[in-house]
Amino acid sequence: MRAQRDAYDAFQRGSELLEAREFRQATVALEQAKRLEPAKGSIREALGRAYLSSRQYRHAAEEFAVAVDLAPTDHYAHYGLARSLERLGEGRGAARHYKLARCFGWEPDGAESAWPGRGIGQG
Secondary structure (H helix, E strand, O other), X not given: OHHHHHHHHHHHHHHHHXXXXXXXXXXXXXHHHHHHOOOOHHHHHXXXXXXXXXXXXXXXXXXXXXXXXXXXXXXXXXXXXXXXXXXXXXXXXXXXXXXXXXXOOOOOOOOHHHOOOHHHHOO
């Protein structure tokens, strides 16, 4: 019970740091949450976001891949994995996960239209 509470507190702290755009600090708190609750998709997804935002693309891809394994229909996990793979130059894998993200409900907004590789997941 205590580990769950500690994981929740670390997750909350990491989420607040993400909102404050303190991405590297968020990874520290979210890694702590992950150590306590490694099978929580929300923690893995938030950690993926923190790594992606701090340009640690390999770590981001690893976390989003686990999030996809834990929740195969989570459109944001597929989107995050696609974005990470795109940044790593893995276009084929990125295209697959962009397509899956759209199949599960992800819709690109104006921010995505500005990406240099936006055509990867199209079609």
